Amino acid sequence: MESKSKNAPAKLHLRSGDTVKVISGNAKGETGVVKKILVDKLRATVEGVNMITKHVKPNAQNPQGSIEKLEGSIHISNLQVVDPKTGEPTRTGRKLNDKGKLQRFAKKSGNFI
Template sequence: MNKIRKGDTVRVVAGNDKGKEGQVLRVLREENRVIVKGVQMITRHLRPSAKHREGGIVQQEGTIHLSNVLLVCPECDRPTRVGFQRAETGEKLRRCKQCGKTFD
């Protein structure tokens, strides 16, 4: 059960991109890192290939450690740490530590 999941909006709280918000594109579970849209952009130099005939430079998102982002709560829109709470149905839900509301 991950606190941060693909599709979540997160706020960066440390590093060069501190303050930025973006959507989680990928979660690298083993490494405890995420890739967030528009965050931690890195420049890659491509060699010419069949796909990129000219080669060249592309910008793409690098990974950022989970400890450097906070989930933006879908209920109260604030960056928050996430807890867990079991619903009456037995389902395990995420819980916002700011507003106390639960969500999937």
């Protein structure tokens, strides 16, 4: 059985710029804004969440080398979009708006995201 990512990118419940809450894992309970989504790996990087330490080798620009703190990626199944009305994590759906265009909405409050 072929995976869906080889043919067309999957429709995800997240977009970059969304405010999300981590619902499981080491960073459970933390919230942040999605910076980047890796569609092929089904992972996302969230601002200030799942911080990792990266050792940078010395080079011409940085002869000393350094240790940097970066955001690690999190699987999208561990993230839920935060409802802008209530501030609670919610599932999302799609329905037509006033102009007849499909738009995401929060299933808890029914408001468009």
